[in-house]
Amino acid sequence: MTNLILQSVLFVVLVVLLAWPLGRYLWKVMEGRKTWTSGIFVPVERLVHRLARIDPEEEMDWKQYLAAVGIFSAVCFLAVFALQLLQNLLPLNPQGMSGLSWHLALNTAVSFVTNTNWQSYSGETTMSYLTQMLGLAVQNFVSAAVGLAVLFALIRGFTRASMKTIGNFWQDLVRGIVHILLPLSFVLAILLVSQGVVQNFGDYQQVSVLQPFVSNGTTIASQTLPMGPAASQIAIKQLGTNGGGFFGVNSAHPFENPTPFSNLLEMLSILLLPFACCFAFGYAVRQKRQGLALLAAMLVIFVACLAFALYFEQSAGNMEGKETRFGIVDSSLWAVTTTAASNGSVNAMHDSFTPLGGLVLLVLMQLGEVVGGGVGSGLYGMIAFALMAVFIAGLMVGRTPEYLGKKIEPWEMRMAVLVILGPTLTVLLGTALAAVYPGTSAALANTGAHGFSEILYAFSSAANNNGSAFAGLNANSVFYDVALAVSMLVGRFVPIAATLGIAGSLAGKKLVPVSAGTLSTNNLLFVGLLIFVVLILGALSFFPALALGPVAEQLSRIR
Amino acid sequence: MNIRKTLVRSLLMLLVLTLLCGVLYTLAVTGVAQLFFPRQANGSIIQKNGTAVGSSLIGQNFTDPGYFWGRPSATADYPYNVLASAGSNLSVTSGDEAAAVQARIAYLRDADPGNEAAVPVDLVTASASGMDPDISVAGALYQAGRVARARGLAADSLAKLVAEHTQGRFLGIFGEERVNVLELNIALDALARQ
Numbered sequence: 001m002t003n004l005i006l007q008s009v010l011f012v013v014l015v016v017l018l019a020w021p022l023g024r025y026l027w028k029v030m031e032g033r034k035t036w037t038s039g040i041f042v043p044v045e046r047l048v049h050r051l052a053r054i055d056p057e058e059e060m061d062w063k064q065y066l067a068a069v070g071i072f073s074a075v076c077f078l079a080v081f082a083l084q085l086l087q088n089l090l091p092l093n094p095q096g097m098s099g100l101s102w103h104l105a106l107n108t109a110v111s112f113v114t115n116t117n118w119q120s121y122s123g124e125t126t127m128s129y130l131t132q133m134l135g136l137a138v139q140n141f142v143s144a145a146v147g148l149a150v151l152f153a154l155i156r157g158f159t160r161a162s163m164k165t166i167g168n169f170w171q172d173l174v175r176g177i178v179h180i181l182l183p184l185s186f187v188l189a190i191l192l193v194s195q196g197v198v199q200n201f202g203d204y205q206q207v208s209v210l211q212p213f214v215s216n217g218t219t220i221a222s223q224t225l226p227m228g229p230a231a232s233q234i235a236i237k238q239l240g241t242n243g244g245g246f247f248g249v250n251s252a253h254p255f256e257n258p259t260p261f262s263n264l265l266e267m268l269s270i271l272l273l274p275f276a277c278c279f280a281f282g283y284a285v286r287q288k289r290q291g292l293a294l295l296a297a298m299l300v301i302f303v304a305c306l307a308f309a310l311y312f313e314q315s316a317g318n319m320e321g322k323e324t325r326f327g328i329v330d331s332s333l334w335a336v337t338t339t340a341a342s343n344g345s346v347n348a349m350h351d352s353f354t355p356l357g358g359l360v361l362l363v364l365m366q367l368g369e370v371v372g373g374g375v376g377s378g379l380y381g382m383i384a385f386a387l388m389a390v391f392i393a394g395l396m397v398g399r400t401p402e403y404l405g406k407k408i409e410p411w412e413m414r415m416a417v418l419v420i421l422g423p424t425l426t427v428l429l430g431t432a433l434a435a436v437y438p439g440t441s442a443a444l445a446n447t448g449a450h451g452f453s454e455i456l457y458a459f460s461s462a463a464n465n466n467g468s469a470f471a472g473l474n475a476n477s478v479f480y481d482v483a484l485a486v487s488m489l490v491g492r493f494v495p496i497a498a499t500l501g502i503a504g505s506l507a508g509k510k511l512v513p514v515s516a517g518t519l520s521t522n523n524l525l526f527v528g529l530l531i532f533v534v535l536i537l538g539a540l541s542f543f544p545a546l547a548l549g550p551v552a553e554q555l556s557r558i559r
Numbered sequence: 560m561n562i563r564k565t566l567v568r569s570l571l572m573l574l575v576l577t578l579l580c581g582v583l584y585t586l587a588v589t590g591v592a593q594l595f596f597p598r599q600a601n602g603s604i605i606q607k608n609g610t611a612v613g614s615s616l617i618g619q620n621f622t623d624p625g626y627f628w629g630r631p632s633a634t635a636d637y638p639y640n641v642l643a644s645a646g647s648n649l650s651v652t653s654g655d656e657a658a659a660v661q662a663r664i665a666y667l668r669d670a671d672p673g674n675e676a677a678v679p680v681d682l683v684t685a686s687a688s689g690m691d692p693d694i695s696v697a698g699a700l701y702q703a704g705r706v707a708r709a710r711g712l713a714a715d716s717l718a719k720l721v722a723e724h725t726q727g728r729f730l731g732i733f734g735e736e737r738v739n740v741l742e743l744n745i746a747l748d749a750l751a752r753q
Contacts (some may be wrong), residue, residue, distance in 0.1 A: 006732055048579065052571040068565055075569040079577075125642055134581040141580040142573075170572060177576065182584060189588045190595075196616050199592040199600040204642075207604065207611040209619045210744055211626055215637035223641050225602050226616055232588040236580075249644045254616035255602070260734020284604030319684040320656060321646040324630065324693035327735035331687075348687045349646035352656070450650035502654035557652050 004314065004329050007330040008306060011264075012299070012331060014269045017430035022272060023279025023291070028150045030172065031284065039178045048174050056174075059165035062504025065153055066497055068169040069146060073113050073493075076142060080109040083135040084127075086259030093128035094203045100126065107481035112136050114492035115143035115242060115374050115466035117344055118458075118484060120476040122248025124226035129201060136244060137233040139293035141185075144240030144273070145176035146496075147376030149306065151277060154380050154499050155284045158404045166503045180273075181240060181473025189235035191265055196258035199231040230255060238269035241374040242346030243467040251334070252323055258551065263326055264348060267334055270343045274372035277379040285404055289522035294382050297530045298340075301371045305360050306336045312357035321349030339364040341372035344467025351445065351454065351470035355557075358453060358470070359550035362460055366427065367538040368420055369464045377492075380499045382530075386521065387412060387502070390532045395521050402518055405511040412505060415498040422494035424541045426463035426487045428528040431456045431545060433483065440479055449556060453549035458484060598622065605745070613741050617641060618692040621744060624670055625709035627694070629740040630681055631663055634689035647685040670699050671705040693737035696725050710751050720746055 013472070029033045049056050060068065084105040088098045100108070104120055111118045123132065149172035160456055193199050204425045205225045212221035230246040234256055237244055244250075251257035251266055275295060282291020314331045322331040331348035339361040348434070350361055364371055370382040387401075387408055394401030394408070401408040434440055434455045444451040454470040461468055462484040469475070475484060512518075520526060562734040592600040603615045613619055618629045620639040632638035633647035663683040668674070679697040703717040722742045728734050 003728075003732065010732065048572075048575050051575045052568060054568060054572070057676040059633065067562070067568075071562070071565045072572065073568040075566070075573055079573060122644070124644070125615075133585045134577055137585065138573075138577050138581040142576060170568065173572070176579065183581065186584065186588060190591055193588075193596045193600050196599045196603045198602050200591050201589065202601065205602055205604065205611065207613050210612055210741060210748075211619070211623050212619055212622050213637075218637075220620070220637055223617065223639070225604075225617060225641060227602060229585050229589060231592060231600070233584045235588075247644065249688045252646070253644060254614075254688060254690065254692055258603075258616050260729040263735050316651070317680055318651055319680045320649065320651050321685065321687045323687050323691050324681050324695055324698075324737045325691075325734050330734055332702070346687075349648055351648040352646060353649055354651055359715065386680070444651055445648045446650045448655065471646065511645060532658050553650070553652055 001447045003523040004310060007329055008310065008333060010017060011267065012303065014397055015268050015275060018268065019272055019275035023276040024283055026180060026276050027280040027283040029175055030148070031282070032455075035179075037179065037183070041183075045174055045178045048178065049170070052170070053139050054170040056168055056171040058168055060168055061164045062153070062166055062500045065166055065169050067501045069496060069500075070493070072169075073146065075141060077109050077113045078351055078403060080112060080135040080139060081105050083131050087128040087131045090128065090130050092130035092133075092201065097126060097128045103478045103481035107485045110485040110488050111467065112139035112242070112244060113143055114465055114488045115147060115240070115342070115377065116465040116488045116492070117237070117242045117244030118462050118469065118488065119244055119248075119467070120481055123245060124247050129228050132233060132246060133229050137236060139234065140233065140236040140242040140244070141177050141181050142173070142238050144171050144181060144236070144242065147374050148176040148277075149173050149376070150496050150499055151321040151376035151380050152284075154383065154503040155281060157503035158406060160507040161509065161511045163507045166500070166507050170249065181236060183482035184239050185232070185235040185549055188239060188265060188269060188447065189231040192209040192234060192262055193231045195262035196255070197231040197234060197262065198227055198255045199229055200227055201229060204228045226255065234266070235269070237345060238266045238343065239273060241270065241274060241341050241343045241378075243338065245345060250345050254348070257347055260325055260330065265332070266345070267337050270337050270341045270345070271372050273310070274341050274378045275377045277376060281379060287404075287522065289308050293527050294379065294386065294530070295524045296527045297534070298371045298382065300527070300531055301367070302336070302340050305340065305371070306333065309336045309357050309360040312360070314355045316354045318352070318354055318357070321352030323347065324341060327507060335361055336364065338468055339466060342374040342378065342464060342466045344461060346468050348470060349471055350457070355450070355550040357555040358457070359546060361468070362453070362457055362546065362550065363538065363542070365460045365466045366422055366424070366465045366542045367534055369466060374465055377495065381419060381495060384416040384495075384499070385534050386530055387416040388420065388532045388537075389526065390519055392533060393529060398406055399517055402512055403521060405508050405514070406506045407512055412502050417497040420537060422498070423463040423491040423558070426490045427456075427459045428541070428545060430459035430463065430483055430487050434459065436482070437479055443474045443477060443480060445474070449553035453553065456545055456549050459487055462487040465491050561681065605741070607745065612745070615739060615742055616692055618690040619741055621740065624689075624705055626744045626747065627706060627740055628682070629694055630686040630691040631659075631684065632689040632752055633685040639690050641690055644688050644690060646687045646689060671702070674701070674704055676701055690742060692739050694740055696721065696736050696738055699738040699743065706747070710747070715745075716750065720750060
């Protein structure tokens with residue numbers, strides 16, 4: 001019990017302490033200020049611009065910015081899609097993996113471009129080294145950087161006044177990758193290798209086993225160990241809130257997460273950038289407390305969910321689907337962290353969590369991935385909730401709502417509603433469709449209420465760009481591959497478009513001076529209001545669905 | 560805005576970023592890894608008399624009463640099938656999971672009549688990867704009597720062996736205490752030969 005509390009408290013304190021300086025650095029980098037690393041990274045940034053023929057000084061309005069995001073993402077999608085279909089003809093394929101089916105390639109390409117990293121496949125038996133490093137790993141970097149870019153475009157909506165433009169997408173994209181994601185990933189990858197994460201281009205290794213045994217009449221005397229450039233991809237998978245494992249069981253695989261120390265590093269990496277974004281936001285709007293208020297709201301929900309999940313798993317002594325080196329505490333801590341952030345990597349099988357432990361994970365995703373959430377995307381989602389909160393408060397006192405000196409009017413509210421309701425509707429409609437679509441029940445590993453939870457979890461994960469799964473669901477079929485791909489696209493690009501819409505509109509407005517009637521958005525009252533809005537929207541939207549899944553399963557145990 | 564211009568820029572940008580994040584980054588990490596951590600980067604292989612007998616990170620299936628047994632494994636076709644790594648994904652409220660646990664308890668009891676100690680939970684639940692290299696210290700000590708009888712060794716010497724192979728928590732705080740089953744069994748073979 002003491003160790004449980006000690007691990008949890010230390011983890012939260014550590015991640016906040018690391019996120020703070022990183023947030024300051026992030027803000028400086030994205031604003032183009034000088035940092036202690038500028039001497040190295042600015043020349044790289046310039047080189048990338050030159051090679052890609054970008055003029056970083058060119059400013060974009062919100063529609064141009066959105067078009068750049070959309071076209072770039074479409075190109076990325078096509079590249080990853082083609083790479084998977086053609087991998088059998090390409091080099092760096094020592095295991096002779098064949099090309100993927102169109103629907104699996106479609107699902108995976110969408111999944112990695114949208115920063116979801118849902119996986120209907122196991123990497124070690126499906127993907128060539130070339131596909132992993134040039135297709136999937138690259139999208140791990142790029143999709144996270146797109147999230148950062150959109151966030152900083154939104155921030156410019158607040159910091160600029162009476163302007164049409166919100167920055168340059170290419171410059172934002174490259175800055176995020178060159179100054180932040182690449183160096184952090186490099187350091188993390190080396191640390192992970194030191195713990196035993198593999199990093200090579202060799203063939204899979206066959207080793208004899210110490211005690212051969214007979215299974216169904218066959219003697220098993222050897223093991224085939226998968227290899228590959230894993231550490232480099234795992235580092236960015238954690239830091240970029242991607243979550244797509246190099247191997248099928250993700251960070252439960254001993255080659256992906258071998259020790260308690262690697263586990264701690266990977267867990268810290270999940271929340272590091274989402275929390276750093278909050279600090280960066282505070283610096284960028286020149287009011288640190290505004291960032292702290294949003295972070296505080298995230299932390300309150302996070303800690304509450306962590307306490308519940310730990311209680312349900314620990315009191316059940318549930319080791320089904322968990323690894324010995326992590327035990328119940330680190331498995332629960334990871335599960336809450338990876339669903340609070342839209343990471344979706346796992347170090348234990350969520351399908352075998354207790355019904356209420358699993359419910360906590362479902363809820364964290366269904367809140368819209370705003371408790372940390374994705375790199376960049378978590379915070380722009382939370383800002384949409386903040387706009388909702390000031391709007392509700394404004395209705396109560398009969399004043400035009402303001403946030404950070406900008407008037408919040410019908411256009412902003414419509415866009416904020418799109419950010420919040422886009423994924424929500426997709427989860428519910430997708431789950432409903434899958435539940436009635438003929439022939440899909442064969443995909444389920446469990447029947448009854450838990451089977452329904454498997455479907456609900458899949459769509460909650462896809463539409464909120466999380467990517468974790470109740471892995472009993474066999475999702476590699478035409479129906480699930482396509483339905484989940486559509487969910488991921490809607491869950492990613494509707495909020496991005498709406499966020500840029502807000503950014504463009506806000507940048508064009510004048511700053512309203514703070515008056516006695518302005519609702520303060522950096523005090524505890526506002527933090528409480530924000531938490532209330534997040535929870536009430538989540539609860540109202542998903543309570544009926546949750547009642548059919550985990551709640552029904554839990555009640556069925558009471559006899 | 561010019562769609563064609565944006566399309567060309569997107570293509571060029573993806574190419575440059577693929578070179579940077581896909582090729583250069585992966586090669587740099589591989590180079591440093593192979594230079595400084597060659598054993599870890601290549602799978603932490605255990606060599607015995609010049610042949611590879613496994614990886615210290617990947618569990619193996621043990622069925623002989625004279626070896627310590629690892630966690631139950633839910634991998635397809637046969638246990639500890641590394642390329643089919645998976646958990647059971649069973650709901651813990653389902654009868655299937657409970658039945659599997661009961662069968663494993665009965666099997667352990669059968670293999671070790673007279674051992675009245677409570678069966679540690681990690682010995683009767685399937686791991687997440689299906690190739691968990693470790694068991695808990697309690698899980699190892701629970702089996703010490705059976706292994707000692709099968710090998711004709713003193714139970715005390717096995718308890719000592721388990722203690723020697725116990726890996727602690729990181730900084731005494733993070734993760735769990737555990738015993739690596741393959742390494743323990745290799746040491747057990749060495750002890751038995753003496």
